[in-house]
Amino acid sequence: MFKLALRNVLRNKRRSFLTGLSIAFAVMIVIFLWTFVSGILVGMFNNYVTNSVGHIRVLNTDYLKREMMLPLSATVPDYQRLINTLEQDQSVKLATGRIKFGVLMDIKGKNKPVLGIGIDPQREEAVLGLSQKMVSGKVLAAGTSETIVGIGLAKELGLKIGDTLTVITQTAHGSLSGLNLKIAGIFSLGIASIDNRTFYLSLGQAQQLLDMDGRVTEVFILIKDPDKAVQVAAGIGKTLPAGLTAVPWQANGFLYYMMTIIKNLYGAIYAFILLLASFTILNTMFMAVMERTREIGMMKALGMKEGEIGRLITLEALILGTMASLIGAAGGTLLAYYVSTVGIDYTAAFKQIRDIEIPLAYVYRGEFSWLTILVGFLLGILFSVLASIFPARRAAKLDAAEAMKE
Amino acid sequence: MSVVKMENAVKNYKVGKMEVPALRGINLSIEKGDFAAIAGPSGSGKTTMLNLFGCLDKPTGGKVFIEEHDVITLSPDQLAEVRNQHIGFIFQSFNLIPVLTAFENVEFPLILLKKEGPRARRKKVMNMLAEVGIAELADRKPSEMSGGQQQRVAIARALVKSPDYVLADEPTANIDTKTGHEILHLMEEMNQKLGTTFIFSTHDPQVMEHARRLIKIRDGQVESDER
Numbered sequence: 001m002f003k004l005a006l007r008n009v010l011r012n013k014r015r016s017f018l019t020g021l022s023i024a025f026a027v028m029i030v031i032f033l034w035t036f037v038s039g040i041l042v043g044m045f046n047n048y049v050t051n052s053v054g055h056i057r058v059l060n061t062d063y064l065k066r067e068m069m070l071p072l073s074a075t076v077p078d079y080q081r082l083i084n085t086l087e088q089d090q091s092v093k094l095a096t097g098r099i100k101f102g103v104l105m106d107i108k109g110k111n112k113p114v115l116g117i118g119i120d121p122q123r124e125e126a127v128l129g130l131s132q133k134m135v136s137g138k139v140l141a142a143g144t145s146e147t148i149v150g151i152g153l154a155k156e157l158g159l160k161i162g163d164t165l166t167v168i169t170q171t172a173h174g175s176l177s178g179l180n181l182k183i184a185g186i187f188s189l190g191i192a193s194i195d196n197r198t199f200y201l202s203l204g205q206a207q208q209l210l211d212m213d214g215r216v217t218e219v220f221i222l223i224k225d226p227d228k229a230v231q232v233a234a235g236i237g238k239t240l241p242a243g244l245t246a247v248p249w250q251a252n253g254f255l256y257y258m259m260t261i262i263k264n265l266y267g268a269i270y271a272f273i274l275l276l277a278s279f280t281i282l283n284t285m286f287m288a289v290m291e292r293t294r295e296i297g298m299m300k301a302l303g304m305k306e307g308e309i310g311r312l313i314t315l316e317a318l319i320l321g322t323m324a325s326l327i328g329a330a331g332g333t334l335l336a337y338y339v340s341t342v343g344i345d346y347t348a349a350f351k352q353i354r355d356i357e358i359p360l361a362y363v364y365r366g367e368f369s370w371l372t373i374l375v376g377f378l379l380g381i382l383f384s385v386l387a388s389i390f391p392a393r394r395a396a397k398l399d400a401a402e403a404m405k406e
Numbered sequence: 407m408s409v410v411k412m413e414n415a416v417k418n419y420k421v422g423k424m425e426v427p428a429l430r431g432i433n434l435s436i437e438k439g440d441f442a443a444i445a446g447p448s449g450s451g452k453t454t455m456l457n458l459f460g461c462l463d464k465p466t467g468g469k470v471f472i473e474e475h476d477v478i479t480l481s482p483d484q485l486a487e488v489r490n491q492h493i494g495f496i497f498q499s500f501n502l503i504p505v506l507t508a509f510e511n512v513e514f515p516l517i518l519l520k521k522e523g524p525r526a527r528r529k530k531v532m533n534m535l536a537e538v539g540i541a542e543l544a545d546r547k548p549s550e551m552s553g554g555q556q557q558r559v560a561i562a563r564a565l566v567k568s569p570d571y572v573l574a575d576e577p578t579a580n581i582d583t584k585t586g587h588e589i590l591h592l593m594e595e596m597n598q599k600l601g602t603t604f605i606f607s608t609h610d611p612q613v614m615e616h617a618r619r620l621i622k623i624r625d626g627q628v629e630s631d632e633r
Contacts, residue, residue: 001517004506008505295501295504301489302515303491303515304490304518305487401463404497
């Protein structure tokens with residue numbers, strides 16, 4: 001049966017080649033897109049997590065309500081003890097304090113809102129990896145009155161290494177406070193919204209500037225399994241003193257829904273591409289059945305049953321689909337490898353939209369996964385076989401006596 | 407002993423809203439070992455009769471028995487099973503599977519039977535190809551053979567599973583006269599040597615001469631049945 005099916009596939013080589021080509025192309029495109037979109041999603045997720053929402057954050061409940069305003073009056077007290085407790089939890093990978101505060105900077109007579117973030121440089125290395133992101137200068141050191149500035153912000157303010165950045169802002173108690181910070185380095189996270197408006201300083205300096213001794217605006221937590229953030233956050237929430245809450249990343253509606261929507265949307269696109277390609281299989285198999293009507297009639301006369309005829313046609317589609325999907329998967333693997341190592345550079349596009357809030361990177365890389373390639377390959381086969389069902393049924397139901405008159 | 411039998415078999419075809427009779431109450435029994443020709447002009451009902459004998463069609467009225475099976479009660483798959491086990495077919499235009507070699511074409515019905523392994527099948531197929539005189543063409547595809555050679559492959563394919571009877575629809579119509587005679591001689595030889603029953607249709611008087619039983623039909627009725 002297999003030998004017969006294989007030879008039938010090779011009977012009209014040009015037609016089989018063209019049909020196979022469309023399936024191969026569809027599989028390749030699906031694998032490429034899947035890799036690329038997964039990369040964007042993973043990148044977006046990681047950027048959002050590391051720079052903004054963490055896997056879980058412990059916040060003051062009042063802070064959560066007014067987070068857009070960055071209220072320094074609603075803070076997490078005694079954070080060091082909280083971190084020590086959290087890090088004893090088996091599911092927690094890392095916990096660190098952060099202070100986010102807004103500053104208005106004067107740039108050529110215009111006010112620009114800038115975000116200052118007080119961090120523990122040693123702990124944050126595991127989160128932000130700043131040592132790898134420095135464009136010039138050195139990384140932030142704890143306990144110094146130094147700062148590192150985003151590359152976009154440095155350009156806008158005309159700042160160089162060794163310059164002094166004077167920060168004047170309101171403290172947690174509403175009084176004015178100022179601090180001179182020496183620029184130790186300029187970083188580029190590759191995310192426009194951060195590079196253009198953020199500077200980091202050590203947590204101690206931020207606490208001093210904002211009169212927040214022993215307090216932070218958030219305790220940022222990474223856990224071992226991000227998918228379990230909701231459960232882990234619930235567990236942490238029970239141990240927190242009144243007035244504090246643990247917020248999992250899923251609570252960030254924008255991130256969660258955007259990821260869900262993108263996943264579903266692209267799922268539909270992959271199915272659509274494969275569906276289009278499978279029409280060529282449908283057409284080819286119908287043509288093959290029509291051309292071979294007489295032969296199929298003869299095979300039925302010889303005693304081949306309806307199911308056996310149907311299986312023969314389906315097997316032909318399976319062979320063609322498998323060969324084509326294999327070629328498509330090979331091409332898809334190369335494209336996926338390229339897009340996940342070299343990536344696609346969107347720097348030019350982002351010059352137009354400098355201040356968007358979504359943490360999008362300049363260069364997108366795909367998320368290379370053998371599973372994606374395997375699934376793409378199997379989907380190619382599945383759609384080929386599904387497309388052969390109608391022609392196979394038609395062949396199976398042919399009347400032997402009538403068919404042989406053709 | 408009859409291998410296939412018709413009892414008052416009627417077959418009507420629908421053409422638009424009209425019912426056109428093709429067979430009008432045939433009573434006929436084909437005996438084991440017969441070498442029978444069904445003869446008659448075009449449109450007399452030869453092919454319809456062969457289709458009923460071959461389980462390719464069911465009668466509109468009356469009965470067709472193949473061994474103990476009443477054809478009318480069988481499902482499409484059961485009919486396929488009967489064809490597979492009991493009947494060999496030889497077609498006017500050979501109808502070999504073009505992508506298979508002579509050997510594979512002859513092996514095909516044995517594969518459908520699912521009774522024997524590759525080694526036993528190989529032996530049977532090679533024996534049968536030798537019987538019909540084309541053992542040396544076993545590896546050729548139909549397109550690499552003459553009409554006569556292809557019809558020999560078709561005869562080997564019909565006989566290889568030792569059917570109860572072989573149906574041949576105008577088996578010499580598409581080959582020249584000399585080759586036609588060779589093919590008929592071969593069928594006669596197989597009939598005598600293997601005892602296989604042959605039923606073939608023709609309208610060629612020269613072919614009729616070979617038959618040991620001549621069933622003439624006209625307008626869907628048996629006109630004469632001579633032995």
